[in-house]
Amino acid sequence: MSVEAGHAAHPPVAHQSSRVDARTLGMFLFIASEVMLFGSFFTAYFFVRVVNHQPWPPSPFHLPVFVAFVNTCILVTSSFTMHWALQSIKRGNRAGMQAGLTLTFLMGVTFLLTQLLEYARIGFTPHDQAFGTIFFCLTGLHGAHVFVGLTILAAMTTRAFRGHFSPEAHNGVEIGGIYWHFVDVMWIVVFTTVYIL
Amino acid sequence: MIGIQYVVTTIFFFLAAGLLAMLMRAELARPGMQFVGNQVFNELFSVHAALMIFLFIIPAFAGLGNFVIPLMIGAPDMAFPRLNALSFWLLPMAGLMMLSSFFVPGFGCGWTGYAPLCSTHQELGAVFFNMGVQWAGASSIMTALNFLVTIITMRAPGMTFWRMPLLVWANFTTSLLVVIATPFIAGSQFMTMFDHVMHTNFFNYEAHGYVLGYQHIFWFYSHPAVYIMMLPGFGIASEVISTFARKPIFGYRLMALSLMAILVLGFSVWAHHMFVSGMAPWLRVPMMVTSVVIAVPTGIKVFSWLATLWEGKLSFRTPMLFALGFVSMFVIGGLSGIYLAAVPIDIDVSDTYFVVAHIHYVLFGGSLFTIFAGIYYWFPKMTGRMYNEQLGKLHFWLTFIGFNATFFPMHYLGIQGMPRRVSDYAPRFADLNFFISIASFFLGASTLVFLYNMIVSWARGEPAPANPWRAMTIEWQVSSPPPVFNFDEVPQVVGGPYEYGVPGARHAVFGDRVAEEEEVRSR
Numbered sequence: 083m084s085v086e087a088g089h090a091a092h093p094p095v096a097h098q099s100s101r102v103d104a105r106t107l108g109m110f111l112f113i114a115s116e117v118m119l120f121g122s123f124f125t126a127y128f129f130v131r132v133v134n135h136q137p138w139p140p141s142p143f144h145l146p147v148f149v150a151f152v153n154t155c156i157l158v159t160s161s162f163t164m165h166w167a168l169q170s171i172k173r174g175n176r177a178g179m180q181a182g183l184t185l186t187f188l189m190g191v192t193f194l195l196t197q198l199l200e201y202a203r204i205g206f207t208p209h210d211q212a213f214g215t216i217f218f219c220l221t222g223l224h225g226a227h228v229f230v231g232l233t234i235l236a237a238m239t240t241r242a243f244r245g246h247f248s249p250e251a252h253n254g255v256e257i258g259g260i261y262w263h264f265v266d267v268m269w270i271v272v273f274t275t276v277y278i279l
Numbered sequence: 280m281i282g283i284q285y286v287v288t289t290i291f292f293f294l295a296a297g298l299l300a301m302l303m304r305a306e307l308a309r310p311g312m313q314f315v316g317n318q319v320f321n322e323l324f325s326v327h328a329a330l331m332i333f334l335f336i337i338p339a340f341a342g343l344g345n346f347v348i349p350l351m352i353g354a355p356d357m358a359f360p361r362l363n364a365l366s367f368w369l370l371p372m373a374g375l376m377m378l379s380s381f382f383v384p385g386f387g388c389g390w391t392g393y394a395p396l397c398s399t400h401q402e403l404g405a406v407f408f409n410m411g412v413q414w415a416g417a418s419s420i421m422t423a424l425n426f427l428v429t430i431i432t433m434r435a436p437g438m439t440f441w442r443m444p445l446l447v448w449a450n451f452t453t454s455l456l457v458v459i460a461t462p463f464i465a466g467s468q469f470m471t472m473f474d475h476v477m478h479t480n481f482f483n484y485e486a487h488g489y490v491l492g493y494q495h496i497f498w499f500y501s502h503p504a505v506y507i508m509m510l511p512g513f514g515i516a517s518e519v520i521s522t523f524a525r526k527p528i529f530g531y532r533l534m535a536l537s538l539m540a541i542l543v544l545g546f547s548v549w550a551h552h553m554f555v556s557g558m559a560p561w562l563r564v565p566m567m568v569t570s571v572v573i574a575v576p577t578g579i580k581v582f583s584w585l586a587t588l589w590e591g592k593l594s595f596r597t598p599m600l601f602a603l604g605f606v607s608m609f610v611i612g613g614l615s616g617i618y619l620a621a622v623p624i625d626i627d628v629s630d631t632y633f634v635v636a637h638i639h640y641v642l643f644g645g646s647l648f649t650i651f652a653g654i655y656y657w658f659p660k661m662t663g664r665m666y667n668e669q670l671g672k673l674h675f676w677l678t679f680i681g682f683n684a685t686f687f688p689m690h691y692l693g694i695q696g697m698p699r700r701v702s703d704y705a706p707r708f709a710d711l712n713f714f715i716s717i718a719s720f721f722l723g724a725s726t727l728v729f730l731y732n733m734i735v736s737w738a739r740g741e742p743a744p745a746n747p748w749r750a751m752t753i754e755w756q757v758s759s760p761p762p763v764f765n766f767d768e769v770p771q772v773v774g775g776p777y778e779y780g781v782p783g784a785r786h787a788v789f790g791d792r793v794a795e796e797e798e799v800r801s802r
């Protein structure tokens with residue numbers, strides 16, 4: 083490398099050519115590709131249910147709509163506590179952030195456990211027609227995203243209790259929060275299409 | 280530098296996939312069965328395509344972009360260097376996965392991996408393919424995300440969108456395509472894999488699955504993938520042609536806008552791959568119309584290159600030869616594409632060698648020629664040494680002749696009705712196939728010239744000056760190879776990237792010089 087002595091120890095500071103924070107933008111683009119991944123599974127759902135005219139659910143199966151509705155409420159609430167955590171740290175309220183993140187995490191875990199219980203008692207498997215396949219794959223794909231969200235939340239919560247984040251530097255909470263809201267909104271779409279419609 | 284690692288790795292897979300192609304041509308040299316059985320032949324063409332597409336063309340462009348784009352926009356590095364390293368290291372994994380599919384009961388259902396052939400009725404090798412595609416796809420999504428964030432947030436002061444070189448525009452558009460479309464192939468591969476491994480029913484007819492769904496989901500990615508494999512090449516061609524014609528790009532803004540038009544239209548044409556699949560007949564004509572409409576922005580680009588060349592002071596260095604080869608070959612591939620977009624013609628030549636000829640004129644005559652153009656063009660910048668010009672030109676002419684001799688006769692074979700993806704054929708096709716096989720070995724041998732040139736020049740080529748091509752874009756304003764972090768100071772962009780022949784025009788200046796020039800102006 084023909085690098086002359088004296089420079090190249092540190093990179094020059096890149097010019098910031100956009101008001102958007104790089105990591106936030108990265109998260110939004112990542113979410114865009116995640117939406118498309120869900121889109122491909124919704125396409126499969128569309129083919130089976132609309133194009134193939136399959137009854138939903140086909141008899142003798144039943145979908146536990148009430149349990150899923152309660153679960154939906156839990157997840158939606160967790161989005162609000164997430165928002166509360168972010169607002170707290172923006173105002174310098176560290177305890178509020180810690181409480182908000184912990185509550186969010188616990189509600190996420192509750193959601194996931196309820197879903198697993200539901201799987202165990204639902205009375206059909208992924209092999210039971212295309213209906214079973216689509217049901218388990220859509221909710222399962224979402225469950226995997228909840229799991230990833232929980233991992234991020236666990237890291238954020240730990241950091242919050244170790245004294246990280248401040249009113250000036252709360253990017254970590256903000257970006258993790260964006261992902262969590264995405265998981266939440268995606269669930270509302272899955273819930274509506276799979277259970278309600 | 281990850282960009283160089285990328286290019287070297289992808290060239291390895293290019294050679295591997297090329298060898299597979301030559302094995303195929305050896306089998307096809309005469310009618311009847313020669314060296315390999317039917318199943319092995321199926322594996323050869325499946326893995327050949329999978330490697331060329333997912334492990335060579337797409338990542339080779341990503342590699343060139345990785346090296347050049349930060350330099351071109353005046354950024355010290357990509358926005359997320361560690362993510363960048365991760366997306367590089369996923370590639371060898373994906374490639375080894377695809378190659379090792381030969382050693383389990385192999386993957387022989389074609390790179391399109393159609394269900395149910397490739398889901399419920401396949402051997403373990405198909406799962407290797409599924410996973411290989413997932414790794415390569417994840418890699419390309421992460422790279423695309425990185426490009427987008429880099430281009431949006433890290434441009435040098437003064438580098439507005441309308442001052443970006445067209446290669447940056449091209450990679451910006453491509454990255455948008457990747458982020459939006461690639462999750463669909465990920466989805467399709469998950470579904471076939473689940474059907475195969477866990478016996479789910481996505482594409483299982485008896486259990487009310489929708490069999491054609493696979494093709495719809497797959498092509499909703501894989502048609503845009505054609506542009507993922509083409510747009511960066513358009514960008515490279517624009518850089519090279521403008522520099523070696525010493526003229527500004529004709530219709531710069533229209534060039535950028537036609538990229539965007541291709542991006543949008545590219546999502547509306549996927550079912551032109553399914554005219555004979557038994558899909559809903561009403562879908563045929565709309566898909567035919569949109570497919571033909573894409574020829575408009577593409578044609579704009581071709582005419583713009585021609586207008587850029589018009590009355591230019593052309594200098595026929597190796598990158599320029601490859602760029603010109605690209606424009607001419609791509610026109611042939613594009614024209615046969617319009618033929619194929621027409622439903623009646625497509626029904627006639629579907630699954631014949633006409634399709635094979637078309638895809639190779641687009642991906643070999645198009646993408647590969649631009650990759651070669653890009654490698655020769657930035658070789659001095661990447662390695663700090665000049666390649667051997669005579670050998671470069673020799674490589675071009677051997678490739679150009681070998682390529683046309685190999686693939687042009689395939690148009691004729693296809694119209695005569697020779698089916699693709701079959702290891703045996705009717706005796707009446709024998710002479711032409713023998714000729715094609717000889718030509719393909721000639722073509723394969725031409726790659727040796729390239730390898731020799733690259734290896735020897737990298738080791739002991741003449742040291743390269745900072746700007747051997749007298750180009751204006753920023754990567755040529757730093758030393759060859761560039762400093763570790765690309766720049767000692769971030770440049771200031773003051774004009775368009777292609778102002779060749781405009782007196783006093785500059786694209787970018789560095790700090791001390793900014794002050795100097797302002798002083799001159801104030802006097």
Ligand SMILES: [Cu+2]
Binds near residue numbers: 502505551
């Ligand atoms: Cu297409």
